[in-house]
Amino acid sequence: MTPFDYSRAGDVAEALRLGGAAQAKFLGGGTNLVDLMRETIERPAALVDITRLPADIAEREGGGLLIGAAVRNTALAEHPAVRRRYPVLSRAILAGASAQIRNMATVGGNLLQRTRCPYFYDDAGSRCNKRNPGQGCDAIDGFNRNHAILGASEACVATHPSDMCVALAALDAVVHVEGGHGKRQMPFGELHRLPGDRPDQETTLQPGELITVIELPSQSIAARSTYRKVRDRSSYAFALVSVAAALKLDGGKVKDVRLALGGVAHKPWRALKAEQALRGGEATAEAFRAAAEAEFTDAAPLRDNAFKIELAKRTITAVLAELAGDAR
Amino acid sequence: MTADRTAAPAAAIRINGVDYPVPADPRVSLLDLLRETLNLHGTKKGCNQGACGACTVLVDGERIVSCLSLAVQHAGRSVTTIEGLASEAGLHPLQQAFIEHDGFQCGYCTPGQICSAIGMASELQRGVPSHVTPDLAADHIAPTHDEIRERMSGNLCRCGAHNGIIAAIRGTYAEAAE
Structure with a gap:
């Protein structure tokens, strides 16, 4: 591990001041960053520990929740309001990592974990545009069974590993950010970037900016929501494909729907085409399948991962059918 | 787990009821502090990347993997390892x-x-x-x-x-x- 300076911030103002140093990074639970530092893939000159910042989950005026960025993943998953009003979020968190990792990882850190693939870690033997911009990508023509099928580029085909973020994408979460130039908020979908020609830049945050709060808007649709993760073993593995969905029916028709996918792209993938196809239509297995087809018209499989397209379509169809069945 | 219910001093890490100074080098993981500095070899290093759980310890009662955790982050916290579980009355x-x-x-x-x-x-x-x-x-x-x-x-x-x-x-x- 490359040497670094360590400091601990007592409040947001102190975190921003310390985080303004050159080559500084904020440190949450460390479950991704410490691992990458040990591999010398990440080499920050300074770490600012933000795990002692406020870690509250508060009711937002007019409904919704305000989740402090230092809240641990377990604390968010077990919170009564999340379990009852946003079950998709509890389910997604509990489908990720292990209990020990969930106890350590912060909500803000979960959002900012690296989009990654095995070639990203293979510093000694592989080319990676994320690790060394401009170097090339050995995953595109390599073993790419678990890589992206949507929104990838010639430069990078890695997938975002978070489960929690897929739920947040479906729930229209809002990310509160503070930096040297003040506060701003952005829709969750604008936080992460698609790789384009700069896969090393994974978010739209400016240097030194800190995620302080994740806001969940009040959404009655979220009460009927769930998360399904398909993976190679039944626990403690990244998703091949995952689906976060919420559904509201009116008679036999889809009144409203939220749909997001994990394991398919460089960022949590909000399935807007499928949502559009579903809204106002019949709540039938045929319609659910047709909506899933619509989402994947632009899918671009690699050598080993074409199976994900059919897997994702079937998973979407099954999850929507499950939610529709619950509604009847 | 420890008899002492008061919080650990801010500059120390309390391990099985005994206060130890935080390591000067912030790169030291909690796992390496336990094994290399304090000779508490009960906690094991398996993968050293959070995948195997062999290094699991309790921090303020919560289970974590000590390999992915910098020791310095635990200043003021109480850590319980396998060595802290048995008592004079016998095994846990x-x-x-x-x-x-x-x-x-x-x-x-x-x-x-x-x-x-x-x-x-x-x-x-x-x-x-x-x-x-x-x-x-x-x-x-x-x-x-x-x-x-x-x-x-x-x-x-x-x-x-x-x-x-x-x-x-x-x-x-x-x-x-x-």
Whole structure:
């Protein structure tokens, strides 16, 4: 591990001041960053520990929740309001990592974990545009069974590993950010970037900016929501494909729907085409399948991962059918 | 777990009830502090990347993997390792149960398994749901075989003693709850 300076911030103002140093990074639970530092893939000159910042989950005026960025993943998953009003979020968190990792990882850190693939870690033997911009990508023509099928580029085909973020994408979460130039908020979908020609830049945050709060808007649709993760073993593995969905029916028709996918792209993938196809239509297995087809018209499989397209379509169809069945 | 209920001093890490200075080098993981500096070799280093759970310890009662945790982050916290579980009266009940249920073969994963199970039991008791919990809104979650299996999936046993491990945990916690 490359040497670094360590400091601990007592409040947001102190975190921003310390985080303004050159080559500084904020440190949450460390479950991704410490691992990458040990591999010398990440080499920050300074770490600012933000795990002692406020870690509250508060009711937002007019409904919704305000989740402090230092809240641990377990604390968010077990919170009564999340379990009852946003079950998709509890389910997604509990489908990720292990209990020990969930106890350590912060909500803000979960959002900012690296989009990654095995070639990203293979510093000694592989080319990676994320690790060394401009170097090339050995995953595109390599073993790419678990890589992206949507929104990838010639430069990078890695997938975002978070489960929690897929739920947040479906729930229209809002990310509160503070930096040297003040506060701003952005829709969750604008936080992460698609790789384009700069896969090393994974978010739209400016240097030194800190995620302080994740806001969940009040959404009655979220009460009927769930998360399904398909993976190679039944626990403690990244998703091949995952689906976060919420559904509201009116008679036999889809009144409203939220749909997001994990394991398919460089960022949590909000399935807007499928949502559009579903809204106002019949709540039938045929319609659910047709909506899933619509989402994947632009899918671009690699050598080993074409199976994900059919897997994702079937998973979407099954999850929507499950939610529709619950509604009847 | 420690008799001392007061908080650890801000500049120290309390480990099994004894206060130790925070390492000067912030690169030192909690795991390496335990093993290399304090000679507490009960906590094991398996993968050193958070995948195997052999290094699981309890920090303020919560189970974490000590390999991915910088020691300096735990200033003012209380850490319990496998060495802190037994008392003069004898083994911790879970340690005894691991013996009775053949919950290990080589023993390398055992300290992590036991610390993890103790953390798991308190999570269950306060109603934390898991991936296999059918009803998220339930106030009480039964420590079934499937629940324990899922909740212990962050601890690997290469000898394949998982069935004995789960039996030991159920024997200690499920029967007490029933």
